[in-house]
Amino acid sequence: MADHITLQVARYRPEQQSDITFDEYEVPCPKEWVVLDGLNHIKDRLDGTLSYRWSCRMGICGSCGMNVNGEPKLTCATFLADYAPGPIRVEPLPNFPLIRDLIVDIGDFMQKLVRVKPWIVRQTEKPLSEGEYRQTPEELDEYKQFSMCINCMLCYAACPIYGLDPKFLGPAAIALAQRYNLDNRDEGASARMEVLSEHEGIWGCTFVGECTKVCPKNVDPAGAIQRYKLTAALESMKAFFMPRGS
Amino acid sequence: MSDSHVYTPYHPRWLRRRVSTYWWLEKWSYFRFILREGSCLFVAWFVLYLLLLVNAVRQGPDSYTRILEWSAEPWVLGLNVVSFLFVVFHAVTFFDAAPQALVVHIGRTRVPGRLVMAAHYAAWALASVLIAWLIVGA
Numbered sequence: 001m002a003d004h005i006t007l008q009v010a011r012y013r014p015e016q017q018s019d020i021t022f023d024e025y026e027v028p029c030p031k032e033w034v035v036l037d038g039l040n041h042i043k044d045r046l047d048g049t050l051s052y053r054w055s056c057r058m059g060i061c062g063s064c065g066m067n068v069n070g071e072p073k074l075t076c077a078t079f080l081a082d083y084a085p086g087p088i089r090v091e092p093l094p095n096f097p098l099i100r101d102l103i104v105d106i107g108d109f110m111q112k113l114v115r116v117k118p119w120i121v122r123q124t125e126k127p128l129s130e131g132e133y134r135q136t137p138e139e140l141d142e143y144k145q146f147s148m149c150i151n152c153m154l155c156y157a158a159c160p161i162y163g164l165d166p167k168f169l170g171p172a173a174i175a176l177a178q179r180y181n182l183d184n185r186d187e188g189a190s191a192r193m194e195v196l197s198e199h200e201g202i203w204g205c206t207f208v209g210e211c212t213k214v215c216p217k218n219v220d221p222a223g224a225i226q227r228y229k230l231t232a233a234l235e236s237m238k239a240f241f242m243p244r245g246s
Numbered sequence: 247m248s249d250s251h252v253y254t255p256y257h258p259r260w261l262r263r264r265v266s267t268y269w270w271l272e273k274w275s276y277f278r279f280i281l282r283e284g285s286c287l288f289v290a291w292f293v294l295y296l297l298l299l300v301n302a303v304r305q306g307p308d309s310y311t312r313i314l315e316w317s318a319e320p321w322v323l324g325l326n327v328v329s330f331l332f333v334v335f336h337a338v339t340f341f342d343a344a345p346q347a348l349v350v351h352i353g354r355t356r357v358p359g360r361l362v363m364a365a366h367y368a369a370w371a372l373a374s375v376l377i378a379w380l381i382v383g384a
Contacts, residue, residue, distance in 0.1 A: 014259035070273075097260035105260060138354050160276060163265040207343065208279045226347030 005029040005080050006087035007038050009050065012098050020098070023047070024087070027080070035075035035090060036064050039102075052102035059216060062152030066102055067091040072154035072214045093157035095166075109153055112169055115195050116177035121188025133185040146179035146224055148217040155211035155221050161204060168204040169195070171211035171221030178224040181231075193232065202228050281332075282339050288332035295326070341366040 008022045025046050027038040036054055043050050054064040057076045064075045069089050080088065096104035126133075155171035162168050177196055181189045196202050205225045212222040266272070270280045302313040316322060344366050345359030 012261055097262050099258055160269050210275055223346035227349060230347055
């Protein structure tokens with residue numbers, strides 16, 4: 001195995017340039033190094049001006065998502081050795097406005113996330129003296145997959161629909177809405193439906209399916225959206241045939 | 247680098263990259279998606295062709311013979327072969343995606359996705375056998 005590998009890193013310095021350029025760096029390539037280790041090596045030893053987001057280094061925080069050789073990846077979980085002999089092209093996540101180098105503006109996603117109320121909504125809270133809200137393992141299994149989302153936004157980067165229409169609510173926000181809709185302790189499904197059933201909600205999705213393929217946590221946002229389409233269609237049929245409720 | 251570049255200090259200057267019109271050629275999975283979407287046109291053609299056949303049968307033997315002769319023309323034959331391939335592609339990709347949309351429970355147990363997919367293929371095979379029996383057996 002080669003001792004070193006070349007990283008072609010996208011650079012965007014808004015005070016100096018109006019488009020992305022690429023800088024090349026030779027970084028060590030031991031088998032345990034991930035792309036993020038390579039970027040940290042550049043930052044510490046070769047070029048301190050490089051800007052990028054990272055935090056936990058263990059696939060939990062969802063901060064270090066970037067395009068690696070054209071595919072959205074968590075750079076803390078993408079090994080340099082898998083791309084040997086290189087070079088490896090590291091770019092910011094597409095479909096988001098770029099602030100600097102590898103840092104994108106995630107404000108749009110954060111605003112959309114709040115709209116779907118990704119927390120347990122209760123009409124009435126029971127008193128603490130009555131104890132916790134208990135669930136069976138089967139009830140947990142209904143939503144557990146969707147609760148694995150770490151908000152890394154790789155799904156937004158992979159989604160051509162979001163790229164073409166930034167108003168689209170997007171895969172992660174809808175998957176997280178489903179995470180709470182399918183939780184038997186939650187009573188906020190009808191409030192979320194208003195947002196999810198908008199034209200830019202579930203109906204914006206054309207089921208390209210790339211969001212599910214790139215998800216590092218196997219959340220299956222595409223599945224969540226298609227399931228909710230079925231739910232929304234059934235609800236609208238119910239409302240049509242039983243306008244006063246069943 | 248553009249000479250007309252203007253930078254305002256302390257104000258973020260976002261770079262917004264436009265999605266290419268040819269985004270669907272950038273990845274095989276995107277191209278496959280467009281093929282799947284496009285296959286709807288061939289499904290629509292098969293529906294129309296079926297209606298034409300039913301109409302010809304309704305109008306009598308002469309009309310039916312005429313549509314069979316028309317169907318044997320090379321361009322119609324070619325169109326139908328291509329349509330058949332696209333309709334099979336449409337069906338296979340539809341069935342493969344079905345378990346993502348359809349979550350079935352029997353009692354409290356969730357039916358595995360593979361079984362949901364297998365049920366679709368089984369229904370397809372059953373319908374094909376039934377139609378073949380109707381046509382050949384009649």
